[in-house]
Amino acid sequence: MEDVPQFSASHSRTQSYTPASGTDSPKHAILSPALDQGAPRLTDPDLVLQPDPATFIVQSAKKSAPLHTSSLAMPANTNGNDQKPRGRFIVVGAGYAGLATAIELRRKGFEVQVVEAAKNMTTQGDIIQVGSNATRVMSHWGNVLEQAVAESAQPKDMKMFDKTGRVLLHAPLPTEFSGFPVLYSNRGLLQRLILEYARSIGVEFRFGERVREYFEEKDGAGIVIGDERIKADGVVAADGIHSLARKHVIGIQQHPRTSGFAVYRTCFPLDLLADDPLTKPLTELKEDMFRVWLDTDVHAILFILAKVRQVVIFCTHKDTYEVEESWTNPGDLDDMLKISKGWDPVIVAAMKAVPRDKLIDWKLLWRDPIRQWVSSTGRITLVGDAAHPHLPTSGQGAAQAFEDAGTIGALVDKLGVEEISTAFKAFEKLRYERTSLTQRMGWETRHRWHQTDWDMVAANPEFLKMPQPMWLYDFDAEQYAYDRLDEVVDSVKNGTPFVSKNLPEGHVHEDWTVEMMMDLEKEQAKEHFYRVANK
Numbered sequence: 001m002e003d004v005p006q007f008s009a010s011h012s013r014t015q016s017y018t019p020a021s022g023t024d025s026p027k028h029a030i031l032s033p034a035l036d037q038g039a040p041r042l043t044d045p046d047l048v049l050q051p052d053p054a055t056f057i058v059q060s061a062k063k064s065a066p067l068h069t070s071s072l073a074m075p076a077n078t079n080g081n082d083q084k085p086r087g088r089f090i091v092v093g094a095g096y097a098g099l100a101t102a103i104e105l106r107r108k109g110f111e112v113q114v115v116e117a118a119k120n121m122t123t124q125g126d127i128i129q130v131g132s133n134a135t136r137v138m139s140h141w142g143n144v145l146e147q148a149v150a151e152s153a154q155p156k157d158m159k160m161f162d163k164t165g166r167v168l169l170h171a172p173l174p175t176e177f178s179g180f181p182v183l184y185s186n187r188g189l190l191q192r193l194i195l196e197y198a199r200s201i202g203v204e205f206r207f208g209e210r211v212r213e214y215f216e217e218k219d220g221a222g223i224v225i226g227d228e229r230i231k232a233d234g235v236v237a238a239d240g241i242h243s244l245a246r247k248h249v250i251g252i253q254q255h256p257r258t259s260g261f262a263v264y265r266t267c268f269p270l271d272l273l274a275d276d277p278l279t280k281p282l283t284e285l286k287e288d289m290f291r292v293w294l295d296t297d298v299h300a301i302l303f304i305l306a307k308v309r310q311v312v313i314f315c316t317h318k319d320t321y322e323v324e325e326s327w328t329n330p331g332d333l334d335d336m337l338k339i340s341k342g343w344d345p346v347i348v349a350a351m352k353a354v355p356r357d358k359l360i361d362w363k364l365l366w367r368d369p370i371r372q373w374v375s376s377t378g379r380i381t382l383v384g385d386a387a388h389p390h391l392p393t394s395g396q397g398a399a400q401a402f403e404d405a406g407t408i409g410a411l412v413d414k415l416g417v418e419e420i421s422t423a424f425k426a427f428e429k430l431r432y433e434r435t436s437l438t439q440r441m442g443w444e445t446r447h448r449w450h451q452t453d454w455d456m457v458a459a460n461p462e463f464l465k466m467p468q469p470m471w472l473y474d475f476d477a478e479q480y481a482y483d484r485l486d487e488v489v490d491s492v493k494n495g496t497p498f499v500s501k502n503l504p505e506g507h508v509h510e511d512w513t514v515e516m517m518m519d520l521e522k523e524q525a526k527e528h529f530y531r532v533a534n535k
C-alpha cells in the first residue's frame, strides 16, 4: 500500500519490471531475449512517426492478384523456431488497446502490423488511470513500466469536499497491489513510451492509414485501406469508441445514447496556478494531489501531477447542448465558471487559471455492453473501447484494454493461429462478464457522487470512495487465461458451462442496458443499486 515498488539498481536492456512484493513473474512469461530489448528512453518529444513499409500480404482492393507478398526477418521466436513467425496479425488502432495487444502478440512470437488512422502520435488527452491490473501486463515490457512510474502520478490519498469546501472524506489511495503500481499518467506521454517499445521489438506500424473495410476468408482475414487489401491470420480491431469493426462484427450500427452529461477537461502547466494566492501553494507541492468536489448532478476533480508539473481539472456537468463526443471539442470556460459559482474558492481559482484554448467539453455517451466481440468466422476480434467503452468514473478504460492484451497473448500463444477462431471466442468468454461489470462500475461511481444520499454519507463517508477492489486491481489477466485455458476451450467447442472467476466473490452476472441505468438515474443513491462494493 504505502511504497512505490523498488527497482533494482541497474537496468540492462533485457530487464523487465520487478515488483517489490507479492507475485513472481508469471509462470508463462516466455519473453525471448531477442524481443525483450527494453524501451528506449523518450528523447524526442516531437517524434514524428513515419509509416513503415507493409510486410503482409497486400493486394489491390480492386484486383484479386496479390501486388506483393513480402516476409519479415523475424527475431527469435518463443516457439523454439528462430526463423519462422508463428503467424501474422493486423492490429487496427494504436491506442492503448492496439499497442498493448500488438506487444503481447509479438512477445509470443507473432508478426504484427499496426495500422493507425492518425498521422502522428496525438498529444490529445490528459490524465488516464492505469491500474495495477494494467501495470502488471506492462511489467513484461523491458523498462517501460519503470519509465512510466517516473512520469506518472501516484497520489497517496484522496480528499472529497462538498461544493463549499467542507471535507466529506479523506481516504488513503492504494499506490500498488502486489508490487504493481497504480498510475495516473499523461495519456500522450505513456502512449509514446509504449509505442517506442513496440517498435523496438519489431512491431511494424503504418500511420496515417484509415481502415475502411474488413473482410474474412477461409484462410485469413484482413482490412482494406485505400485500394489495398491486407490479409493476415487474424485481425485485432482496437479502433476505439467509434469502431468501424464493431459494425462488421455485430452486423448493425450501434447508436450511442446521450447520458445527459459532459465533462469539461483540461491539462495545463502547474506554474499557471502561481498568480493567485489561493492556488499558489499548490505549485509548491512535492506530492501528487487528488481532490474531488461534489454537488447534485455535478462534480469537479483537481489533480496535480507533481513530477511532470501539470494540473488536470475535470468538471462533469449536465449536458445542456449538443456537443460531439470528441477529444477536440472546445469547452466554454465562462460556462464552467458559471456552473461552479459560489463553490470552494480554491477550485474556482484553479478553474479561473485554465487557458481558454486548453479546455475541451467531452460528451459522455453511453453504449450498451455487447456480448459479441468476435466475427462470424472467428478471425476478427474487437478489443479495448471498441468492445467495451467505459465511463471515466470507472478508472478502468485503459486497464481493461491492457487486460484484453494479456488475455489474447496467452490464448493465441497456446492455441496458435491454427485455432485462431477458438482463441478469439475464448477471449470473448473470459472477458465479457468482467468488462460488463467494470463498465457498469463507472455509472455506479458517478451515481454515488451525483445523487448522493447525504444521510448515508454522514453515517458512512466511505460510501463515496472510488472502488478499487482486490478482485479487480490485484488480477493477472495473462495468468488467468493460461490457468483457465482448458475449461474455456471446452466451453467454446462443446458448449460446457463456464463460470467466470474474475469477478467479485459471490457475484452473479446480470446483463444490463443503458435503458436500465437511465431508469435509476434520478433516484437517490442506494446501496442496492450497486454491484461493485466500494471497499
Ligand SMILES: Cc1cc2nc3c(=O)[nH]c(=O)nc-3n(C[C@H](O)[C@H](O)[C@H](O)COP(=O)(O)OP(=O)(O)OC[C@H]3O[C@@H](n4cnc5c(N)ncnc54)[C@H](O)[C@@H]3O)c2cc1C
Pocket (backbone or CB within 6 Å): 092, 093, 094, 095, 096, 097, 098, 115, 116, 117, 118, 122, 124, 125, 126, 127, 128, 129, 187, 209, 210, 211, 212, 238, 239, 240, 241, 243, 244, 327, 383, 384, 385, 386, 390, 392, 397, 398, 401
Ligand atoms: C485522442 C484521444 C484522447 C484520449 N484522452 C483520454 C484521457 O485523457 N483520459 C482518458 O481516461 N481516456 C482518454 N482517451 C480514451 C482512452 O484512451 C481509452 O478509453 C482507453 O485507453 C482504451 O483505448 P483504445 O485503444 O481501446 O481506444 P483509443 O484510445 O480510442 O484508440 C483507438 C485508436 O484507433 C484509431 N482508429 C480508429 N478508427 C480507425 C480506423 N478506421 N483505421 C485506423 N485507425 C483507426 C484511432 O485513431 C485511435 O488512435 C482518449 C482517446 C483518444 C482517441
